[in-house]
Amino acid sequence: MDQAATLRTMIKGESARIRRITDGYKGGSFSSGTRPKVIAVTSGKGGVGKTNVVGNLAIVCQRKGKRVVIFDADLGLANIDIIMGLNPKLNIEHVIKGEKDLSDIIVRGPEGVAIIPASSGVEELVHLTEGHKLNLLSEFDTLDKMFDMLLIDTGAGISSNVVYFNAAAQERIVVVTPEPTSITDAYALMKVMYYQHGVKNFFLLLNMVKDEKQAKSVFESLTNVAARFLAGVSIEYVGFIPWDSLLKKAVGKREPIVCSHPEASSSAHFRDLADCILKRTEDIVVDGNIKFFWKRLMSIGVEQS
Ligand SMILES: Nc1ncnc2c1ncn2[C@@H]1O[C@H](COP(=O)(O)OP(=O)(O)OP(=O)(O)O)[C@@H](O)[C@H]1O
Numbered sequence: 188m189d190q191a192a193t194l195r196t197m198i199k200g201e202s203a204r205i206r207r208i209t210d211g212y213k214g215g216s217f218s219s220g221t222r223p224k225v226i227a228v229t230s231g232k233g234g235v236g237k238t239n240v241v242g243n244l245a246i247v248c249q250r251k252g253k254r255v256v257i258f259d260a261d262l263g264l265a266n267i268d269i270i271m272g273l274n275p276k277l278n279i280e281h282v283i284k285g286e287k288d289l290s291d292i293i294v295r296g297p298e299g300v301a302i303i304p305a306s307s308g309v310e311e312l313v314h315l316t317e318g319h320k321l322n323l324l325s326e327f328d329t330l331d332k333m334f335d336m337l338l339i340d341t342g343a344g345i346s347s348n349v350v351y352f353n354a355a356a357q358e359r360i361v362v363v364t365p366e367p368t369s370i371t372d373a374y375a376l377m378k379v380m381y382y383q384h385g386v387k388n389f390f391l392l393l394n395m396v397k398d399e400k401q402a403k404s405v406f407e408s409l410t411n412v413a414a415r416f417l418a419g420v421s422i423e424y425v426g427f428i429p430w431d432s433l434l435k436k437a438v439g440k441r442e443p444i445v446c447s448h449p450e451a452s453s454s455a456h457f458r459d460l461a462d463c464i465l466k467r468t469e470d471i472v473v474d475g476n477i478k479f480f481w482k483r484l485m486s487i488g489v490e491q492s
């Protein structure tokens with residue numbers, strides 16, 4: 188066999204393997220064994236507090252005995268390693284290229300929370316070459332035994348990257364502030380998720396609000412519009428985080444608020460949020476585990492391209 192023919196055979200083999208891996212996903216359910224929860228934290232508008240929610244929620248869940256890993260799928264300015272006070276040297280790109288194992292790049296943040304650092308490659312995760320996808324999928328196999336919860340910091344908006352991560356996750360926490368553009372952008376995100384990917388369930392978290400009354404009024408205005416124009420979509424209120432000057436200071440010092448100021452009102456609300464999310468996700472029985480999340484992510488990319 189000449190060199191070109193060998194190469195063609197190899198590529199054919201790889202394609203078949205990828206298809207086998209991604210074939211398991213058919214419109215929303217995999218059969219699964221142990222089931223870590225996969226939750227995306229997302230928003231329509233940027234700067235609404237997603238990364239703070241991911242970091243603090245992860246720490247509180249870890250305190251409650253869950254083994255939590257954060258995947259940083261956002262390259263925003265203040266990404267998760269900044270908020271957690273970390274300076275990772277390696278990132279997901281090294282795994283994609285097959286240069287490192289996942290275990291080499293995972294860093295441990297406050298209270299033992301694990302973090303998979305982002306890279307510029309993260310924007311292209313859903314459009315990887317098949318060989319690179321295989322590298323990732325085989326690496327993510329190992330995570331299912333190591334963790335109980337994967338939290339994804341998705342970045343804001345309706346770019347394909349954000350939408351794919353949200354579609355592949357089991358649950359989505361949409362973070363909204365009372366700002367009108369944050370509300371309309373959250374609605375736009377849910378609309379795209381629903382019409383493009385049939386996603387019907389969203390958790391809504393209000394951030395930077397004055398009090399519960401304001402949080403509930405934003406929630407109601409969003410659910411009213413959704414009831415009229417997105418029939419079938421379920422938006423569940425999972426609480427609020429008050430505007431808190433201590434949280435702003437903590438970010439400046441690169442410390443999660445639940446560590447630096449456990450007495451702060453925002454810290455108390457992060458604890459309530461953790462209770463609520465753990466309770467609401469304890470019964471998830473379909474779409475299990477982290478590896479299936481990646482398979483689904485890859486298969487969404489394949490379907491759309
Ligand atoms: N509850 C709060 N009270 C006061 N300030 C807050 C609160 N939540 C977040 N902030 C501030 O808002 C800013 C943005 O927060 P964060 O980086 O978590 O948002 P983000 O949604 O992840 O942003 P991006 O879309 O850029 O990734 C931070 O500077 C943080 O200090």
Ligand SMILES: [Mg+2]
Nearest residue numbers: 237238263265
């Ligand atoms: Mg962020």
